[in-house]
Structures are given as C-alpha cells and as structure tokens.
Amino acid sequence: MHIPLLFEKSRSGRKGYVLPKLDLPEKDITELIPERFLRGEPASLPELSEGEVVRHFTNLSQLNYHVDKGLYPLGSCTMKYNPKVNETAANIAGFRDAHPLQPETRSQGALQLMHELQELLAAITGFDAVSLQPAAGAQGELTGVLIMKAYLAAAGLSGKHKILIPDSAHGTNPASVAIAGLTPVEVKSNSDGMVDIDDLRKNMDDAVAGMMITNPNTLGIFERNIATIAELVHDAGGLMYLDGANLNAQMGIVQPGRIGFDVMHINLHKTFSTPHGGGGPGSGPVAVSEQLAPFLPVPVVIKEGERYRLDYNRRQSIGKVHSFYGNFGIFVRAFTYIRMNGAKGLRRVSEDAVLNANYLLSRLKGAYKLPFPETPMHEFVLSGDYQKEKGVKTMDIAKRLLDYGFHAPTIYFPLIVHEALMIEPTETETREALDAFADAMLAISREADENPDLVREAPHSTPVKRLNDALAARRLNIVYKEEEREHDG
Numbered sequence: 001m002h003i004p005l006l007f008e009k010s011r012s013g014r015k016g017y018v019l020p021k022l023d024l025p026e027k028d029i030t031e032l033i034p035e036r037f038l039r040g041e042p043a044s045l046p047e048l049s050e051g052e053v054v055r056h057f058t059n060l061s062q063l064n065y066h067v068d069k070g071l072y073p074l075g076s077c078t079m080k081y082n083p084k085v086n087e088t089a090a091n092i093a094g095f096r097d098a099h100p101l102q103p104e105t106r107s108q109g110a111l112q113l114m115h116e117l118q119e120l121l122a123a124i125t126g127f128d129a130v131s132l133q134p135a136a137g138a139q140g141e142l143t144g145v146l147i148m149k150a151y152l153a154a155a156g157l158s159g160k161h162k163i164l165i166p167d168s169a170h171g172t173n174p175a176s177v178a179i180a181g182l183t184p185v186e187v188k189s190n191s192d193g194m195v196d197i198d199d200l201r202k203n204m205d206d207a208v209a210g211m212m213i214t215n216p217n218t219l220g221i222f223e224r225n226i227a228t229i230a231e232l233v234h235d236a237g238g239l240m241y242l243d244g245a246n247l248n249a250q251m252g253i254v255q256p257g258r259i260g261f262d263v264m265h266i267n268l269h270k271t272f273s274t275p276h277g278g279g280g281p282g283s284g285p286v287a288v289s290e291q292l293a294p295f296l297p298v299p300v301v302i303k304e305g306e307r308y309r310l311d312y313n314r315r316q317s318i319g320k321v322h323s324f325y326g327n328f329g330i331f332v333r334a335f336t337y338i339r340m341n342g343a344k345g346l347r348r349v350s351e352d353a354v355l356n357a358n359y360l361l362s363r364l365k366g367a368y369k370l371p372f373p374e375t376p377m378h379e380f381v382l383s384g385d386y387q388k389e390k391g392v393k394t395m396d397i398a399k400r401l402l403d404y405g406f407h408a409p410t411i412y413f414p415l416i417v418h419e420a421l422m423i424e425p426t427e428t429e430t431r432e433a434l435d436a437f438a439d440a441m442l443a444i445s446r447e448a449d450e451n452p453d454l455v456r457e458a459p460h461s462t463p464v465k466r467l468n469d470a471l472a473a474r475r476l477n478i479v480y481k482e483e484e485r486e487h488d489g
C-alpha cells in the first residue's frame with residue numbers, strides 16, 4: 001500500500017497558514033542576522049491547504065495503533081488511557097508558554113507545581129526527597145546509581161563497585177549500571193520466579209555497592225522475600241535501588257521507601273498516565289531516603305516561607321542530568337492525574353490494575369502455558385511453548401493479534417521465559433474489552449491447531465505486512481529526496 005507523502009500532494013502556491021505581520025523593519029533583520037545565516041532561496045517545503053494537512057495526519061493516525069484506539073497490553077509499559085483533562089491542564093497558557101529562563105519571581109506557579117509534585121511523589125513512595133529532572137526511567141536509573149556511587153564515595157567506600165541485578169531485569173538496568181561506571185552482576189531467579197536467595201548470598205561480598213531490583217518484578221510477581229533481600233544487601237554495606245516501573249501495582253498499598261529501599265525512580269509516563277511511546281517525552285523522577293538527599297541533581301525546588309526557589313547551592317550534588325529542570329509539560333499532566341484521583345483513587349487504580357490482570361490470566365491460562373504459577377500483580381507472563389509445538393511462534397501470535405484489532409503484548413521478554421508473552425491490561429480497560437482481547441487470544445490458539453499457516457503469515461489486514469524491524473531501526477530513512485520520488489514513480 002502506497003501512502004502518499006505530503007511532498008507528493010504538494011501543489012505550488014497552495015497555502016494553509018497566515019503568518020503574523022513582521023514586527024521589525026525588514027532592514028533591521030538583515031542587519032541583525034549575520035549574512036551566513038540568511039537563506040538565499042525559500043526552503044523546499046510541501047504546499048497544501050489546511051484541510052489537506054488535517055486529513056493527511058488524521059489518516060496516518062488511523063493506520064497506526066494507539067491507546068486512544070484500543071487496548072494496548074504491552075507488558076511493563078503500563079499503556080493506560082491518558083485522560084484528556086491532563087492535556088487541558090498542560091495547555092494552560094501560564095504553563096504552556098513559560099520560558100525556562102524566566103526569573104523565579106515570574107515562575108512561582110510553575111515552581112509551586114513542581115514542589116507539590118515532588119511532595120506527592122514522596123508521599124506515594126514513602127521517600128524523603130525527590131528530583132523531577134531525569135527524562136525517562138532509564139535516565140532515572142542512571143541518576144539513582146550515580147547518587148549511590150556519590151554516597152558511597154563520600155563514606156570512603158569507593159571500592160564498592162558491584163550492583164546485583166536479577167536475571168529477570170529490564171535491559172536498561174545493567175546498561176545504566178555500566179554507564180555509571182559500576183559492574184552489573186546477575187542474580188538467578190528460583191522456580192517461583194523470585195530472587196534465588198542462595199544465589200544472592202553466593203554473590204554477596206565487600207565489593208557489593210547495592211542491588212537494583214524491580215518489584216513486582218518483570219514477571220508481575222511480588223518478591224515475597226524483599227525484607228530478607230534488603231537485609232542481606234544492607235548488611236554488606238550496600239544500598240537498595242528499586243526500578244519503579246511497576247509502581248502501578250502498589251499505589252496506596254505499599255510504600256517502597258518503607259520496605260527496605262534507599263532510592264527508586266518513577267516513570268511518570270507509565271504510572272501517572274502521561275502519553276508515551278514513539279520516543280517520548282517521558283519523565284523519570286528519582287526518590288531517595290534522607291541520607292541520599294544531599295546527592296540529588298541540582299537544582300532542587302525548595303519552598304522558603306511562601307516563595308518557591310531553585311536551589312543550586314548543594315555541595316554534594318551529582319550535578320545536572322537534564323537541560324533546565326526536566327520535561328515540565330509531563331509534570332503538569334502527572335500532577336493533574338494525581339490530584340484528580342486523590343489518595344483513595346490511586347489505591348483503586350492499583351487494585352483495579354491487579355484485578356484486571358488476574359481476570360485476564362484466569363481466561364488465558366488453560367490455552368497458554370503459565371511458566372510461574374504464583375498469583376501475579378498488575379501483569380503476567382505466559383509462554384507460547386504449546387503453540388510453538390504446532391509451528392506457531394510467539395512472534396506469529398503477536399502479528400495475528402493485529403488482524404483482530406489489538407496491539408500485541410510485549411514479547412520475548414523477560415528473557416528467562418521461553419517464547420514470552422508479557423501482558424499488562426492496566427486498570428483503564430472494561431470487562432468487555434478484556435473479554436474481547438481474551439477471545440482473540442483464544443481464537444489464535446485454536447487457529448494454531450487448525451490452520452497454523454493463517455497465523456504464520458499474519459498480519460493479513462494491515463497496510464504493511466511484516467517489516468524487517470532490525471533493518472528499519474539500523475537504516476532509518478526519514479529524509480525526503482525529490483530524486484527518489486521520481487525514481488519511485
């Protein structure tokens with residue numbers, strides 16, 4: 001299917017905009033801007049009417065799958081519905097048009113929102129201090145590990161360099177540790193899908209700087225031995241880092257700061273309903289205990305009397321990790337979501353997320369293999385092993401789901417499960433939507449028995465068939481060239 005580009009639709013002289021009148025004399029501009037920055041001729045841009053542009057992008061958005069179109073059960077990603085009131089709040093002129101170089105005296109509202117968001121996140125997680133700066137979960141991990149490293153260095157323990165990470169972990173965990181200059185060390189899972197305590201003890205020595213762990217873990221299973229794990233790590237002089245990507249399972253139920261963790265990150269774009277996918281923008285605030293607070297990135301938003309201020313005067317800070325103060329528009333959306341829900345509402349969010357996952361699991365576990373029978377929290381992991389015996393791989397099941405009108409779950413992750421299908425429905429789906437998804441999964445399992453080629457050749461109904469994902473990522477070509485268009489006809 002050929003989807004015409006805006007360039008191909010362009011007709012010389014067609015217009016969809018009116019520029020504001022120039023508010024400087026033209027000669028001043030040519031004097032103010034150095035010659036080398038002035039264009040010799042107009043840029044070659046597509047020329048279209050407003051209506052054509054709106055139709056073009058509306059049509060494109062309908063070819064794509066997104067959370068406003070249907071259930072998006074991508075495990076670990078928490079693809080919940082993004083309430084539109086968040087957008088209304090982010091679009092308030094004082095927030096939307098704020099300039100990062102505006103003086104503090106003229107940014108009091110924005111600073112107040114940031115300060116209150118810091119306090120709300122501290123209350124939800126049970127920690128003492130928060131930095132909103134990191135732009136994503138992965139950057140939160142890096143920031144958190146740099147804070148741990150700075151704390152240990154200040155305590156004269158720079159020799160500690162190992163960070164223990166369970167084998168079920170997200171790939172960003174070992175990557176963040178390595179980028180921070182520490183050594184990731186893998187710890188095995190046991191047959192219940194939890195940390196193998198014997199293997200943990202085996203890896204414990206004086207070089208351990210800490211442990212980075214996801215809880216509930218990437219199998220959706222709550223680490224029942226978390227208190228023991230924290231004790232072992234602390235006894236070795238290490239710190240406990242929580243990968244907080246799965247906070248959606250525990251709001252109002254468990255405060256990570258009170259069950260042995262010293263530092264965590266929060267993915268505002270997952271738990272707190274801000275749009276994500278397609279590369280961002282995200283936000284990965286870091287929450288820490290009192291002893292780690294002096295090491296947070298600068299600036300920290302503080303309140304003095306009735307005024308809010310950016311505090312740069314923090315001797316032990318690890319420095320800045322983002323330009324200006326982080327992704328402010330995301331803060332407004334997350335703040336709105338938290339305040340709209342309130343404490344009781346957030347607890348309900350987590351309870352419903354867990355309920356929805358368990359309901360869906362109860363419908364699927366006969367037809368699909370359940371590798372770890374432990375009751376999961378907000379997500380669960382199945383294996384496509386039964387279907388693979390019939391020649392249908394998990395990748396085929398994922399592609400076939402597109403024909404049924406659903407985005408696929410996360411597949412082939414976590415790495416410790418064969419042919420993994422990681423499913424997280426979130427709390428924002430209705431019983432009917434969950435049933436429709438379960439029906440599709442069960443139908444595909446039957447097709448694997450009766451007509452495996454139908455599944456192997458899927459998708460049949462999408463504008464493009466199977467892509468070479470690896471090649472597309474490595475040789476991404478998004479530059480329009482007129483010559484190529486002529487060649488393509």
Ligand SMILES: *Cc1c(COP(=O)(O)O)cnc(C)c1O
Pocket residue numbers: 076077136137138139170172173214218243245246267282284
């Ligand atoms: C999403 C996720 C991350 C990384 O977060 P980003 O915001 O995508 O950088 C890390 N760990 C887990 C378990 C995740 O699900």
